[in-house]
Amino acid sequence: MRVKKLFFYIFKCFKCQNFYRRSVIWNGGLPICFDCRPRQRSEFKPEGDVPDKCFAEKDNGEETIAVAVKALGRVHFAAATRRWHIAHRKHQAFQVLSFMEKRYQVHKDAVNFCQDILQKKNVEWQAILCSNLSQPIHDVDLVVTVGGDGTLLQASRFMDDSVPVLGVNSDPTQTEEVEEFSNDFDARRSTGYLCAATVRNFKQILDNILEGHIIPSKLSRMSIYVNSELLSVNALNDALIAHPCPAAVTWFSFRIRKDGQPCSPMVNCKSSGLRVSTAAGSTAAMLSAGGFAMPIVSKDLQYMVREPMLPRAATASLLHGIVRCDESMSIGWFSEEGMIYIDGSQVVYSVRHGDTIELSSNAPVLNIFLPNHLLLKASM
Template identity: 25%
Template sequence: MKKVAIFAKVHDPRCLGVAQQLTEWLAQRGVTAKVEDHLSKRLRRPSQTQTVESSEIAQDADLIVVLGGDGTLIAASRMMGEAEVPILAVNLGSLGFLTEITLDELYPSVERCLADDYEVSERMMLLAMVEREGEVIEKHRVLNDVVINKGALARIIDMETSVDSHYLTTFKADGLIVSTPTGSTGYSLSANGPIIHPALECISITPICPHTLTNRPLVVAKDADIDIKLVSGIDEAVFLTLDGQVGVKLVNGDLVKIRRSGHVTRLIQSRSKDYFEVLRTKLKWGER
């Protein structure tokens, strides 16, 4: 590896300090550090450091080191576009279901990556499109989830949902979460959705506070085409939220189309812990 990109939570002084040390550490080993522009403005940069815009962070990079929490990783994965550069996600946040590399593991992990000695977990992504009056007005790729939810003062919303052109039901609820296995431990989990091992390839559909109590989370095939039409019939505040970070206001009649993306996020795995250990630790299973 000759080029390592660094993406960090720029408003966190701890992340900035680690980013500074990492750029210097890479320079001492003759490795070029690519630093996105918002981060670059806050660092003292060694001479061979390259400053790039966020949208170009993955271009020509052999590795991306993400410093922060799960939100920082999710933002980085969206900015990568169609690139599938392996990501070393270092947990400097709080919960961290995805950023399983600890700070103590950072430099040994980077050493192994530079020596091409690492394993990756490929995480499926979703492609979400908003169609209004027959025209696609929004298109986004997500790692975690696509959420339709009502505003604070809005009434229950009606969402006519079909899977592979087969009518499923019209959910009457506060919202609907369509999630990848990676996102199953996010918003979907808090809405009583299933925990899905990230090695599986499937999509979960979880209603948020459904009016019909028999509505339950549903898991469908990885290649399922999910269409959700907003049919509330009244003018109310309804939003589409992508990975909890990008919001789109919807209007009555909008059609949200959700498909499996043709691209994946490649996360470098920790050698000191496995997925079930992460679940036990983060969810405090077995504790009283």
């Protein structure tokens, strides 16, 4: 039985049950013809307003109706799909906001819990917001940071090697939760790679520190000189030297020196920048960019040229390597402008064409109480 060729948009009026190719409007989500639609008092029906019906021949009427219903079903399905996507996006946004609100409350509870523990100890202590830190931290026996690695990094900028620090991860990531919401959003919580304590074991670890049962480890930091002048901040994680615009190309050269003398060839680069990390920072952005994790107590530095353009075969193997603890990296900057980002984006220094930058691990260490799993790796 042959079916005549029909237009794709065929609608069936839900009142008169006739099929139409046009003169159809939507009433409450249902198609309704021009004659059956609700009328306003000001409207009138012009003479000759006859709906354009899609009559089918008797011998193929059933197939024509089937095609029309199928087309109508497609229209309903597309509208329902759009409504579902809109509702899903609204629900997803509500989930994210609810998740962030819970994280904020958990962090506040963790801060209050740690303060309650300190109040019960026979020690003098003072609570300071990281945003209020502006002077070097001296004349204290211990610094406790409550948050994550970012909080610890921010506090470490004001600390030398005379004061140890204990990091408390206020809201550790739950693996089951991350898997549950993996299709909706990233449900990872606070990152505490360098934090030795959580709310669950803070009291026990604090008692061990006060009683002298555990001692801090020494993390290497990186000193940065610009035109032979030492910057006031040492990098605990890494330093990124790049153009202010992430899409811009930079020109620079570098070489490794030992005792003031070159010990590697000069490498001329045209790329999107240069990243240099400490051992502690080798598991952060450096690892994500294709680097390797270093022993946490190593004093060496790891460097990587970011996205080099057409590297020469002679220097390709030198674009990623190690700067030993008795060596330094000397960089010549040839772009019009550039920035040095230290441990993220909060501490930034600018460089100009012709500036020289020197990086080394010859900086005061950070005394920190590390998690047990990092101590076990360091002892292996």
